[in-house]
Structures are given as structure tokens and as C-alpha cells.
Amino acid sequence: MKKIKFLLIPALLLSAMACQDYLELEQTGDTISEENALQTQQDYEELLWSCYDVIANTYDGRMQILFDLLSDDLAAPNSNADYTEVYNRNMLFFNSTLGGVYGQPYFAIFRANSLIEALDNIPFTDPARKVSMEAEAKFIRALGHFDLVRGWGQPYGFTSNNSHPGIIYKTSTATDILARNTVGDVYDLVISDLEFAEVNLPSANGDAATLWAAKALLAKVYFQKGDYALAAQYASDVIDNGPYSFDLNSLDRFTAMPSTEAIFYTLSIDLDRRSGPFTGNYRSDGTSVPTLRASTSMYQTYGTDTTDLRSNWFIVKDAGQPNEYFGISKFNKDYFSVPVLHITDLKLMRAEAFGELGTNLSVAIQDINDIRERAYSGSSMNLPSGSSGAEIIDAARWERRIEMLGEGDRVQQLKRLGAVENLPITIRSAPWDCPGMILQFPVTERTDAFVLNQTGGCN
Amino acid sequence: MKHSYAKRFLLAALLIPALQYAQVITGTVVDETQQPLPGAAVYVVEQQTGTNSDMDGKFIIPVKPGELTVEVSFIGYAKLSRKVTVAVGQTLNLGSLSLKPEISKLDEIVVVGYGVQRKREVTGSMVKLDSKKINDMPTPTFEAALQGKAAGVQIVTGSGVAGSGAVVRIRGVASISASADPLYVVDGIPITQDNFLQGNSGGFNNNPLATINPNDIESIEILKDAAATSIYGSRGANGVILITTKRGKGKELKFNFSTRLGTASPTQRPQMLNSQEWLQMYKEAWANDGKVGTPTLPAGLTWEQAEATNTDWVDQTIATGFKQRYDLSAQMAKDKYNFYVGGSYDLNESYLIGNSYERLSGRINGDYRFSKQFEVGLSTSLVRGTNNRIDNAWSGGLGAAMSTALPIFPVIDTATGDYWNGAGSGNNPVGVRDNKIWRNRELRSISNMKLTYKPFKNFALNASGSLDHMTLREDQYNSEWIIGQPNQANAFRNQQKIINYNLFLTASYIQTIKEVHNLTYLIGAESQNSNTYNEFHTDDNGNALGNGLTDSSVTAPYFDSDLEDRFPINTSIIDPQSTYRFVSWFGRVNYSYKDKYxxxxxxxxxxxxxxxxxxxxxxxxxxxxxxxxxxxxxFTSKKINYLKVKSSLGYTGNAQIPGFQYQGGYNVGGASYGGSAIRFPVRLENPNIQWENSRVFDMSVEAAFLNDRITTEIAYYNKYSSQVFLGISTPRNFGFGTYWDNVGEILNRGVELTVKSRNLVGDLTWTTEFNIANNYNELVSIGGYSEDAVSGGTNDTRTVVGKPVGTNFLVRFSHVDRENGRPVYLDKDGNQTYEWNPDDRVAVGNVLPDAVGGINNTFTYKGFDFSFLFAFVIGGDIYDSSSKRQLGPMSIDNGLWNLTPQIYDRWQQPGDDARYPRLTTETANLGSTTPWINTNLWLHDGSYLRLRNLSFGYTLPAEKVKKWKMDYMRVYVVGTNLLTFTRFPGLDPEIARDFENNADRNMSVNITYLTPPQERTYSIGVDITF
Structure with a gap:
């Protein structure tokens, strides 16, 4: 049996290699391990900043366009099968454009959640940064989920208790297979995240989210819910107390440097031209027919009154020809910063909210008139003082449609009117709540727990 | 009586042999290649005397006069029996007695993991194929030659492209996203076998097995069950293919020369419409849609111009290919050493014009014995494989001829005299072929050194070190005609280097207790390290020329211009995800009791x-x-002379995934937003990611009947794989892309039957070898994800729980509406609808066959041999993904395709019962705004029976070739893929298209998308030993 000892020789020889180090390889190059990537506070700042990078790739027109395709502002898209499906309200779950946009907010949300989960381990050189970092992450989370639920779920108010399916509200990085949260739950979570952000964000924060951004978004959320008192309260807070100014002299908020009206915005520079989807789809100053053009009704409503400076946002091409179309000039530039939350939106929101509430009507009238004086270069079209709440509401809705052209707002307002105000809204001859009026999820979303939206169903 | 006879015999044999016998019989025992066989047993039945042949195969045996029977036997060879009459005093020379390898190979030695065993003692399930079976027909690479020859081994030969790889599946598919290919081990090293080193380029996956010279292979052992493969542990789950290269044999220095010359043509020539026919169809589509006037043609062509042109692009892209192969080797085995030296040149042109694979290879194998204790062995090869590439399938070439290169497009622009480029260079495959130079070159060396030390009896220590070094270089040159800009030609190079080495040590000990208990122990340890380097040329500023160089200075590819010197390779980046290491320990104990248990x-x-x-x-x-x-x-059966029952249970694994999935990854590549740096996760960590684990049960019965005239083996297996890797296209709400997780469960179970029957023996022999294997495959679970969670890029198959891996998940086509010619689909519930909605997809088929097998018949008469092999596939579906366009809408917006003549069975007017819908220019008329939709209209039965190989040979009589100073000479003709019986209406029912990744490769065999059909070859050859 001494011979058995020989059997141990190879085992001993190779045991030398068996140390963990031999099997512990390091990632090299552009992609490294999380452990190596996230060490200093600066590393985490760069992770947080990457969320804004994603937001810039979401609000570069892509999200806005999807919403506008569901509205009555645009004509049928030119040569874009994916957009045509959205416009036809008959979206297949293989629609890669749609799936791509849907996925964007979740990239930012995943990173925000990574950061929130890591907070206790970050070696902060500035301890106060911990809570503001968390607040930024929560703002990012709320913004993403809010637009997702508005796009992929029926609106708030569609069911009386808002128990209809919304989207998954992700609060962790776990890869659990989850069911869709109800729309009511999503709104509650959005508000809860924004309320944390509102009190913990700084008032100035470079190009990142501020407490004003959180308040402005809260205003939008409440407005969409039909909670006009809170919507007006938050809008007023930002308009009256925030460092932003309504630009009386310029209708153009899509400028290379962020507009003074912009409360939260994305950055675009000549080198990266993040606003590409806007310009790529709308630009009407070239030789080719743009993908996206104004609908005839939109043009006829807003494009023919030349005393309104905003009529210049329409360009009639091939007039009188069978192939006549109405180009939109608003985005005829190389690149620009995109205002995601801005004062014009808040003023119109506040005016309509006060109109609904029947309070502070003079403030509401002034908001409308600020908008109108800018559009008509004077007070010719101003609302008279003493206008009724209903008149204010009508004016606010009229102005909102044209002011927010191309910003993805129109369809959300129509849905609010249908769901919250119970108005008999139809959009391009289909009811506001027909199944095809919400966007379809990509097929990969489907799991045992996740039910996709119905395909089609608006005709 | 018996006793006394023996006594007398002993006396006679021991005491006075030489005196008693004045007569002798002499002869030389040789093998089938006329190599002497030393140590063969020669026995005279009547007088029960025997001897062994000497080192030169010669024997001399004294006999009594009279009628005698001489039997010659040797392990692994059929016993030879000869009746002779010996006269008094005669020296009878029987000349050379050639033994044929024995059909019943029970005593043959087979290679197993880290050792060898006698076949009869093997308790695992395995198949051995010798050199002859690997070299009996020309195939793109050696593994394709295994088709139909081993039960339970499904081989789907790659397309007709030179050097394309086959998909090899042993007992079904047990993986989804990880590679389901078997582990290839050459002389002890698991070799680099990744098909996706260069992804999918030009409709082609690089095939790392193409660099292996089939003529270097002595034997291939295919290990199937856990008893055979679990010694390879985490890499054995998909079976193991052990390749052993040749070693020197024979006492004398012998040379072997063989050559084979042949032709290649497609098994079926693609039929496409000509210009007149196509224009007529286009006009009909136009009219059907109520459009008036002259239909709009692409590339600004007028109707008259189109009518005046009629290009047969298929003719322009295929031609007869020529194949040539030359092998020269020398070998010898002495007591102290042996060697085998071989050189080979193989030029294998496919029928695709401009496409060939050229292999130049050399091998030196040798062993040297320093003493009884110490031996060293070396095996080394150096191969240069050159693939002269062309575009195919979706990328162009014949693929373009079958799709977007319309017959109305001319080859030459008469105005300029240059190639016509009116519809983009991609639609002129002839122009592309002449303006593009594309070459893949592999340099590969697989080498092994083995030291054996036997300090005492029955004990051996082995140390083995191997290196598989591979450089893979893709060079492409595109002229300015292709780029479409004057003075802008492009050259790029894509180069990888893979250095893969392993080292293992084993100790083995054989123990016999009380002469009845035989024990063999083996223990060992192994380590392997494989590093993949991406190599770049860099420009003057030190930046990698990733996309190559595009400017006026480019006149040719790197390999024959000065670019190589101007921009040397000085960036070599290790690819961390492809780098891996293994450390392993293993042990094996074999026990036999009285050779029975x-x-x-x-x-x-x-x-x-x-x-x-x-x-x-x-x-x-x-x-x-x-x-x-x-x-x-x-056990007294007279009819059954051998019966063995065996069974095994074990666990094997699969670890073929990219590295670092457990660790996650953060991009820190310097991306920025608004001028400030960002870093972000690209991959979530999964610290619990682990091996795929297969539990394999196997039970089989081996039996031989009528003195080995019929041998059979029947096996049942049940392989349950869990923790199967899914490279999940994660739900987007996860917030990152693909994620690897162990969530699948797959069942494979089946029955295999092998029968070998020597129907006729004697001068005329007839041997039949038959095998068939059925496999049931079921995806038991994918952890709650949807059918679409794993998508292999271009594949049109899905993962559907309860169905096989690779299920055709399609909207059902019902019929063509007789009144309006529109296609009618079925929704999920079976209701008829004009609308195509992917939500109505159901599992309608699967790409995996129910059974595969082969039947081979061999006849020999005197020197003549004749054999033919039929391979067959029963069940399984083929999805002809190209036909949705070749028979689909004619939409100028979405790209016009040429059509196949099957379009004549289309709806034309109300009342027509047609197979295909009306022609239309609007995809919406077919029920969807999505231009090309998948339905089971394009799904076909994939069963086929194919005359895979037919050969006829003649071995010249030994006496005759002796005069020419040769030992052996055989001439033969061989044809492959000569006949195919199938109901598949497309080109060729054996389909392994270009794949995007392993999931695609696992799920999408039998999906064709302009895939070039297999090749049919005719060859003549000669083998000479001298």
C-alpha cells in the first residue's frame, strides 16, 4: 500500500495551482467589475450623472414623439413602419422603436436604484451629499415611471379606484419577475418619491435636478390626476419662488443653451447632438419629406392666423398638390437643449387649475395673457379681466395645444379630460380610452406575471 | 481420453518437434494495408499447434503432412481460416495472409478520458470511428463525415460554403444560450472550438475545426453517457469527441501517399424567375392593387430597359468547383521509438464562384522509450488554413442571386463598361466578387508532450502538456466601386490570437486480487488556461484601426500591400470575456470480477x-x-455468443458562457454627458451563476449473434438538464440588457439502436451497418420568462415550455381566400382572420428531428469493394424564412425580390384555389403593415433520406503492386449527396445556416435564409503504401 503514496503526487503537484488567485481573473478594458468601478464618491457621482445621460436619450424627442403619434396633432408618418403602427393605434409587441423607448427610463431607474442601494457604502467626503444624492435618484425614478405609466397604461381615472394595470414601479435592482403595478399605486409611488426629492434636493444643482424640478413634476402629476388644488399650489410655488423666468420675448424654448424657462432639461452639444430624434423626424427645411408633419386639423386650427407668431411653426409644402403637407418648423435647427419641465407648461397648468377651482382667477388670466401677448406681440388677444373660470379653461386648453406642439403633451391632456373630467373625448374618431390608445410593451416584457396590453382595438 | 491425448501432444510438442516434422508452412501476416502484423497467432487446428508471427509478420510452423486448417488471428482483426494440403516434406508458403479489421470489436482498445480501455470492459456508452470512416468521403470538415455513422449523433453539415462547420448534437440539445456542441479533445487538450470568434460575417461563421487535417486522425471516440463523459465534468454534458492522431506503426519505414481529385456542384440548383416572368408578376401585382400605368421599377429603370435585360444571377454565381487533396506520410515503429510524419495539401473549392478552403498541414508524432520505466511522446501539428471568402446568404453572392439581384439588372453598365451599380453594389454580386478580396487565414498548431514514468509494475505516472495556438486573421479589401466614392477604397483586418494550454498529471495503478478481482485506479489533476487576444493595427497616432483604413492609398488588402508595414500590429488587447481557466481533479476506479461483472x-x-x-x-x-x-x-445459448448489459448514472456539466457574468460589469470607457464623465452598469452581477447540470441515466444491451455475424447494441438514455443557462433578453424593466441566469430545465430521452450484420462472408462479403436514434426533447421550464425571452438574433424559433428547444412559434396560415386572394390566418383560438397578429403565434413545429440514423452496405469481392451509405432524418420541420420574400409581396418600398417558380401556384382570380396569396405591392393586403411576416405557410416537413456516400474501389493484388515496389494500392471513385428523397419544396433539406450566436445555433438548425445548398461531389482517388 506504500504504492498508493504515488497516487498523491499529481494531486500535490497541481494543488499549487489551486489557489483561488488562479481562477480569480480581472476584467480589463472599458468594462470592469462593480467593485473596481465604484470606489470613491466621485465614482458614484459619475454613476448618478449617467442617469441624466439616459434621460437625455429619452427626452431627445423619442418619448415625446410616441405620445404625439397617439394625438391628433400629427399627420400619418411618412415611411416609418414603427411609427405608423403607433399612429394607427395597432402596435405589435415586436415594434422595436417602441420597445426601445420603453426601455430607456428603466435604464435610468436601474442606475438610480443601484445608487440608492449603495448609499450606506459610499465613502462620502461630503456627508450632506448622501441625502441629496438619494433625492436626485428618487426624482429620476419618479420622472421615468410617470411617463411610462402615462404612455403604457390607461390614464389616471380610467377606473374609479385606479386599479387598472399600469407599469412596474421598480424600487430595487432585483431581477424578480413582477406583475404590473396598478395605475393608482404607480401614482402614489411617484408622489412619494417626489415628496422626498422636494424636501431633500438643493435649489440650485447645476444641470441636475433641483427641488424646483421635483415641485414642477409634482404639479404635473397632480394636474394629470385632476387634483387641481395641489397642481396649482406646486405650480405657483415654482413660478413665484423659483429662479426661472417666463421669456416674454421668445417663443423658442428649444435653444442650444437651456432656456431661462427650463426647470429641468437635457443637454445637447454640437458634438453629440442629442436632440437628433426631434430634428431627424421633424426637420422641414431640407429637400426630403419629413417623417412627422402636422395634421390638417392642427394646421387649420393654428397655422392660418398669421397674427399669431406661432403660425410660423407650420410650413405648407407642395401647396395645392395632391402631396401637400404641413411641415413643422419648430425643430429646424441642428441641435438644442430640450426643456422637460418649463414655466410655460406650469403657467398654463396653473391657469387651467385655478379656472377649474374658480379661485385666483386674476392670476390665471394673467398667465393666459402672458402667453398670448408673447404669441401675438401685444395684448390684442388678451382675455378680459373678469373672464369666467370656464373661459379661462377654454383659453388655457387652446393655448396649451399650440404651445406644447411636439412636446408629447396633447394626448395626455385629452386623456385627462376623458378620464378625470368625463368629457366625451374622441381622438381621430376613436374614443380616448380605446385599447389601442395606450402604447404596447415589447414582447420581452411578457412573463408569467406580466400581461401585455391588447393589440389594436380602436376601430 | 482427452487427458492422454494432451499428454501425448505435450510430449510430442516439447521433446521432438523438429525431428517429427519434415514439413513446414510459412507465410507473412499483414493487415489490410499490407503492413506486417507482428505477434499474430497462427494455429493449426488438426494438430493443435501454434506459433506467433515475428516482427516482420513472418511465421514458420512445422506440421504433419495431410489436410490441415490454418487459422490466423490477431486482436482487432477477423480470424482468417485457410484449408491446405501439405505433402510429405513440403515447405508450403502461404504468401501474405491479409487480416481484415474485425467487425466485432469487443477486444479492441478504445480511447477513453485520460486512458484506454478494452471495449468489452467499457461500461459507458461510446462509439469509435476509425480513420477509414473519417476519410471515406470528401466533406467540408472532418466532423461532417461522421454523419449517419454513429447512433445518437446528429450531424447537420453546414451549407455548401467551403470550410463551413457542421452542427454536431450528441443525444439531443441540452442547452439554450450556452454552446451545445460536444467538447473536442485532440490528443489530450480540449481545443479552441468557438464558432463565433468572428461572429457572423458575410453569412458565415468561422469553423475552427476546419484546420484539423482528417488524414491525421487515427480514431475518433464519441463519448455519450455520463459514465464516459463525467470524467470531463463541467464540460461533458453535451458529449465528448476524442480525437487521436496517428502514431507510427510497422517495423519497416513505410510511406503512404494518397490523393483525391473531385468536383463540387450544388445538390439542387436554385430556380428563379427570368426577366420576362418577373416583370409579368410585377405587373400583375400592380394591377391587382388597382394601380394604373407602368409599374415603378427600381434603380430608375424603364420598362423597356428592364425587358431588354435578362440576367441569370444564379449562373453568374455558381460553377463547378474542383477539389484536390494530397497526403504523404512516413511511419515506422521500432522497439525504442516510433514516428509518424505527414504532410498534406487540400484545396477545396465550393461551387460558389470565388470560394475555396485551402489547407496546408504538417504533423510529426513520435514516442521514444528511454528505458522500461520512462517514455516520452510528442504530437505536433502545424496547419495553415486559408479561406477565400465570398458573400453568401443574406450578405450577397448566391444569396443576392436568390433575392434582390433582379433579373432585370445587368451585370455590366454598357455606358461605362464597368460593373453596373444602379441598384447599389450589393445587387450586383458579380461586381462585388470582383471588387472585393476577402480572405480568412488561420495558423494553428496543436501540440502535446507526454511523459510516462513506470517506477514499478502496474503503476504509471503520466504528465501531459498541450498547447493549442491559433491565429485567426480576416482580411478584406473593398474597392472604390464598392465603397461608391472615388479614391476611397477600404482595407480592414480583424485578427484574433487564442493561446490555449493545459497540463495534466495522472497516476494509474492496476491491481489484481486473487486473480479474479481486477481493479484499475486513476487519479489526476488538470489545469487549463485559454486567452483570447484581439489584435489591431494602429495608425500613426497610435489609434487602433478598428474599421480598417479607407482612403486613396488603399489599393489592396493588408496581406499583399504595404499596409502591414506601415501600420504594424502593436495593440493586442486581451478579451476578458473570452478568457478562462480551469483547475480540476478527477479519479476513476474500474473493477471487474472474473471478466464478468x-x-x-x-x-x-x-x-x-x-x-x-x-x-x-x-x-x-x-x-x-x-x-x-x-x-x-x-448461459448456454448457441445463437447468442455475447451478451452484455450495462447501465450508468451520473452528472455532467456545461460551462460554455462568456466570462465574468458572476461579477457584473461597469462601463468606465470615458463616455460623457454634457462634458462630464459617466460610468454605468452594463451587466448585472449574478454571484450565483453556476454550471448547467445534467443528470444522465443510461442503460444498454450489447449482443452478438451467430458467432459475431450480427452484433447489436440498444441503448436507452434519459438526460435531465437543470440550471440551464439562459442569456435572457431581460424584461426591459430590469434596466439592463442581456443577463445570464441558470433558469432552464430540459429533458432529452431516447433510444438508440445499432446493428452490424455480416450478411455474407467468404470471397464475396456483404456487411450492413445500421443505426437509428430517436430523441425526445422537451423544454421543461424557463423560469417564468416568455417565449421571446431568448432570441438568437435572426432565428425564427422560440423557447416554449412543454415543447422542444427550437420550436417554430408562428401565426398559423389557414388558406387563401378564394374570392379575394388574401391569406387567411388563424388566431390563437382557431378563428379565421385576415389580420396577422404576432399575439396569435402558437407552437406549430420544431426543428429537432424525431429520429436520425444511417444505413451503410459494404460489399467486397476479391480486390473490389463497393459501399453506399444512406443517411436519414425522420421528423422535424424546416422553416424556409427566405420564401416569405421569394413568394411574398412585391413592394418597392421594402425592397423587391426575385421570385421562385412556386409563385405560379398563386391566386389570380375569384374562385382560384391556390397555395399562395395574390400578388400585391402593398404588404397590408397580406394582413399586416409589417413587410415580411412569419407564418407556418413557410414551414415544411424536414424528413429526408439521402444517398450520402457511394464508393467503388479496387485494391490491386499484392503480387502485382510488389512489382512496382509497392505494398498496397487502392483506386476508387466516390460520390456524395447523390440522391435526396424529401418533401421539402426548397433547395436542400439539410440546413445549418449562418448563426448569430450559440442560442441561434441551438435553436435554429433547419432554418434557411438564402442558405446555399449542400454540395454534391464526385471524386477519384488512389491510396498507395510503399
């Missing part, structure tokens, strides 16, 4: 760099038993 236990422990600390080590045990029933005294 057999048992084997194996255990392997593997540690891999691909997994995190939580799951770094895996343990893979197996246990197997065997019982040779025919050795029992109670």
Missing part, C-alpha cells in the same frame, strides 16, 4: 474562472455497472 466509478471536481466564489467548484460523479451475461456458466 464490471463496475466503474468516476468523480471530477472542476473549478472555473467563469464562476464566482459562491459557485466556483462543481462535482460531477458517475457510477456504472456492467454484466457480461454470456460469460456465465448458465
Amino acid at each position: 464490471l463496475a466503474q466509478a468516476t468523480l471530477r471536481a472542476d473549478g472555473s474562472s467563469r464562476f464566482g466564489r459562491n459557485k466556483r467548484y462543481g462535482f460531477f460523479p458517475s457510477l456504472s455497472v456492467g454484466w457480461i451475461v454470456s460469460e456465465e456458466s448458465f
